[in-house]
Amino acid sequence: MVGVWGVIGGRQRRSEAPIETLCWDGDEVVETTVADEVLVTKSSHGAVEDPVRTDGHDAIWTFGEIHGFEGDTYENRYAGCYTDSTYAAHLYRRHGLDFARGMNATASVFVHQREHDRLAIVTDRLGTHPVYYAETDDGIVFSTSIQAVLAHPAVDPAIDTHGLYSYLAFDRVPGVDTPFEAVSTLPPGAITTVDLATGDLDTERYWHLEYEPLDRSFSYFVDRFVELLQQVFAERADDDRRYGLLLSGGSDSRLLLAAGEFPVAYHLADWMSREARTAERIAFLADADFRLLERLDDHVERMLDHVPRHMNFNGRFDQAHLHGFDARLREECDVLATGLYGDSFFKGGLVPAFDLDLGPVGSVTPPIERDIESVDDYLDVLDGSLPPFIETPPELGAVLRANLEERPDGSVSFHGIEYASLYELALFGPYYPLSNDSDYHYFGLTQMVPQWTPFLDNRFVDLARSMPVRYHLRRDVVNAALSALSPALATVPHSETGVRPASRFPLDYAKRYASLFWRKHVTDERSPKPYYSRGPWRDRGVVLRERGFGREVLERNDALLEALPFLDREAAYACYEAHMDGEDHTAALYTLFTILEMPAVEAIAER
Incomplete structure (x- = not known):
């Protein structure tokens, strides 16, 4: 699976799909379907018979995988000879668009309802395969890629500063927002319909994530x-x-x-x-x-x-x-x-907890829940900061507060997504929707x-x-x-902590931190290169110092650094040099490099 791109509207249909953005490495199969007032292009690894037609000649595309259907009993999709779209068509024939309510999937499904003259887009409960869209004068552009939406000439790339600052501080933009004013994300657990004649868009949420603990052993x-x-x-x-x-x-x-x-x-x-x-x-x-x-x-x-x-x-x-x-x-x-x-x-991973900084010894996360009783408590949990190369940086707390609405019943809305309480926002916010x-x-x-x-x-x-x-x-x-x-597999110690998964709390907790301390400060294996580690990931900060590609990235994008209104060019170079001299600006610099190499960001400067 790779991506989907589509346009709704008479003149919009004549647009060409941004194939390079939709294809990962050029080996994909790309299929384009034009019908009535809608055009859909899908790229995938290997041949996929999309769209699948229903008896009523409606067309269905699926991006992701559907595992089954939760009705009175659970229906296993893999028990039949279905592709994802043929199974979606099977569910659609039986339940109409209400199939979404029982769909067990990590997928988004697109349904062209010819009789109703509309396109329906179904997102799974967590929004694991996000869909982005922009409304234009002549219709709607939608895609599984923000940059593919922005590639359409009718979409204005004007920056949403709140979304941009969220990305720069936290490496993600929460909820339905993006760094662009014209582009939004369809919410998770939703059925969105678009009238092909008028372009009117309507979204119905069929599921919300709520915490419902059971008092069981x-x-x-x-x-x-x-x-x-x-x-x-x-x-x-x-x-x-x-x-x-x-x-x-x-x-x-x-x-x-x-x-x-x-x-x-x-x-x-x-x-x-x-x-x-x-x-x-x-x-x-x-x-x-x-x-x-x-x-x-x-x-x-x-x-x-x-x-x-x-x-x-x-x-x-x-x-x-x-x-x-x-x-x-x-x-x-x-x-x-x-x-x-x-x-x-x-x-x-869900529960907000404390990180205790013990200085050169390291940090410890006690198994104690943090109280989330106010917006300030929630903002403390986020613990983000803007990088030093922002031109006239705002107060981050003010940016976050502007997108958080508290309601009389205790529920909150954060960047367009509703949560039952501030506590549940802290609990589920990092993964609901999954694009968070x-x-x-x-x-x-x-x-x-x-x-x-x-x-x-x-x-x-x-x-x-x-x-x-x-x-x-x-x-x-x-x-x-x-x-x-598997008792045998449970006896093999965890590679990082040295503790066997079979150990019980609190012995497991104590042994884990003792082992981490011992390996970090007393003895550890030597790696062949400074940036190799004993774990699966490299030390990205050391990679940057040892391999020295950072300055080349900045110089290659020097004109872009100068042109982008939210970046301070001199501060970006100073941040890089400070990192090379021993300070740690790994996260900030890798985020900056990501932005500078995005075609959508380059288009901002060009327009």
Whole structure:
């Protein structure tokens, strides 16, 4: 899967799709459909029979994957011979657009309803495959790519400063907003219809994420978690696609290896570090073929050269970790499974907690929940800051407050998305909608390879939002499930902490920080190069100092630095030099490089 782009309106249909933005590496199949007042272009890896026609000649396109349907009983999509769009058409025939309410998917679905003369766009519960749109004088432009929307000549690229400052401070723009005044994001869990004759747009929300904890024992949640894992793998038992697993030295992806059969396990690294050796041992115990994806030395520069043109202002270019291996992965497996969001949803990632800075010793996160009783409390949790190269920077708190509305019933709206309370905004805001995630890893995967992220299944999300805070913070359902499914895999120590997943809290908590302290300050393995690490990721700050490509990026974009009204050119160079002299401006500089290499940003200066 790669992307969808479309236009609505008579004159708009004559526009050409921005193919370069929709295609990741040029090997995609691109299909364009023109019907009535709508044009839709879809690019994908491999031939896909989209659109699928219904008996009434309505047309359906799907971007992502539909897993099943939650009605009176659960319907498993993989039990039949369906593609995603043929299954969406099957659901549409039975339920009309109300199929969205029961759809278990990580996908957006586009339905051209010819009889009603409208286009309907359905987003899944979390908005895992965002859709962006802009209204023009003659219709609407929509796409899974912000930059593809902006490529249309009728779309004004004027900057929304609040959205831009949010991206510069937090590496994402929350809710339905973007850094551009004319471009918005369709909300998650919604059915949006566009009248093809008038261009009128109407959005109905069919689902909201709410926290509904159950007062049940920890063993109840472990049992339910294990049951769900076994169920989602059993549902794919008849799926004849070749599955591979992206394996780390932690416990989330290891748990998937314990629950299902993967003939191949891939690990991304620079060298056979402690994490790589741990992943190799795990793969051996699970009888999976271990394959090391060993990065080239110029991996970061290669990402910078390719990735920014595909990004949607969430995350940084250097988080497209599998870039350069995508063609190999598509050749060797049909679906790549990942354990992404397992830690976010089940290992304390949702709950606002304290980070205690212990100076040179490091930092500690006590398993204690933070109180969120006021807007100030929430802003403290965000803990962001604008980089030093902003021209006339605003007060960040004022920017955030301007987009947060408190209501008499205690609910809040933040950047156009409603939450039941400030607390639930703090709880779910980083991942609801999923485009709020400030890490590009998942979104890069959706561009590069057909992938499966089990923990985004509706049923896992429902389980996570029903777990009491005490279990999120002080217990570990993932490790408990791993011990239940594979005691052998649970005895292999975590590569980073050195603690076995089978350990129990609070012993696990104490051992984890003791081990981290010992490895950081007393003894640790030496890496072949200064920027290699014992884990899966490079030290990006050291990469910048050692490889020295930063100044070339700034000089290559010198005219753009001068032209963009929100950047201070001299301050950008000064920030880079300060980093090279030992200060840490890694995040700010990588965000700046991402922006400078985006075609959409270059278009701002040109217009």
